[in-house]
Amino acid sequence: MSGAPSWAVSTAEDVTPDWLTGLVGLPVDSLDVAQVGTGQIGTCYRIRPTGDPGLPPSLLLKLPDPGSRELLAGAYRMELMFYDRIAPTLACRVPSVHGSRIEEDTGHFVLLLEDLAPLEQGDQVAGASPAQVRDAAVNLAGLHGPRWCDETLLELPGLTLNDEDSVALLEEMYPATMDLFLDGLGDLVDAATVETLRGCVSGTRDWLLSRPGRFGLVHGDYRLDNLMFTPGGGHGEVAALDWQTLSLALPARDLAYLVATSLEPEVRRSCEEAVVTAYHARLVELGVEDYDLATCWDDYRFAQLQAPLVASFGCAYGQRTERGMRMFAAMVRRAAAAIRDLGTLDLV
Structure with missing residues (x-):
């Protein structure tokens, strides 16, 4: 993606062990990626990594919709702010965050969340x-x-x-x-x-x-x-x-x-x-x-x-x-x- 930050990904093929290592800060040897759900303003993938013992068995990755990324930048920014600054002050059950990035001007973002299965x-x-x-x-x-x-x-x-x-x-x-x-x-x-x-x-x-x-x-x-x-x-x-x-x-x-x-x-x-x-x-x-x-x-x-x-x-x-x-x-x-x-x- 021309002009995109180095951490920005848009497809399952972009999600590699090296990329995930950089996001979570733990060594990743291999991973399996599969799309889940049918989000209206983004795409969600389930990632099953292998490598460091501290890695969760599975994670959920949210990515922006490329066609409306800039238009929805405010919505992505709100979600990341919620998890970062607001969720820790609350008493409701939400997934924990394992990594996140955003470029506010363009709407490039990634959000790596706890996989709530078997819920x-x-x-x-x-x-x-x-x-x-x-x-x-x-x-x-x-x-x-x-x-x-x-x-x-x-x-x-x-x-x-x-x-x-x-x-x-x-x-x-x-x-x-x-x-x-x-x-x-x-x-x-x-x-x-x-x-x-x-x-x-x-x-x-x-x-x-x-x-x-x-x-x-x-x-x-x-x-x-x-x-x-x-x-x-x-x-x-x-x-x-x-x-x-x-x-x-x-x-x-x-x-x-x-x-x-x-x-x-x-x-x-x-x-x-x-x-x-x-x-x-x-x-x-x-x-x-x-x-x-x-x-x-x-x-x-x-x-x-x-x-x-x-x-x-x-x-x-x-x-x-x-x-x-x-x-x-x-x-x-x-x-x-x-x-x-x-x-x-x-x-x-």
Whole structure:
């Protein structure tokens, strides 16, 4: 790659024992490299190295998408900053980092992470069990609780709270974006879902600017495809991936997004109060004060507009695949039911 830093790689063929030795600082004799997953803004490889006894048996390597590397440089920079400066201060399970590099002007980056196997990636289309969602919510409290309303977060590059200027462009784009989104989904969603989603658009500006007194780190896309679970669907360990969309906002946005997009409506109705209670209890354990369960529940109801917002922009302007369209349809169908059930639009 002309002009690229010496450590930059873009394909599996570029990942050699010498290259990995330079990144991890341990001698590597040989390695096996295989692509995993279907990332939208990058590529992920599983590396199985041999050599120094201190080497892990397997690692995950994240690389940028060559076609949009410069455009997405800010997202890559945010993810590396999260692992370097923020993750050590939190109580949520995330993969450990074994090596990273970034050239901020060009977006060249590499991120070498702990391989979380035997944990298994969630499936957004299939959904999750109530036990999995509860465990994911408790892990989410480990993101929110330790830095709850921590104003020092505002000193970190790229982390700001919404203001009038920052939401103006989104407010302008949202109606056309929702039209594109719904046109693309076609008959994958029912009329009730379409009506609910269109009803979300007009109140989004006020929603984005409301409740500024409670803020924290928000993953922004805390859903099943970005979570790793203990196999089997029951109670167990959860770890969170993909931190490019980190922001500062009302923490309950992540909680509402997780619960509403992961569970079919009848299942959600039966367990969501227990999930919110478990999340709140973990916040209290982590030292969050002056935030009672009733307020947490109200924030959860209010925050349900996260799913339509994220899904519509993610689908309308992203690369469309058959699986992706089914995924977005499942997410917004479940979320629209939650918005109706919980009376969210009456709170905005």
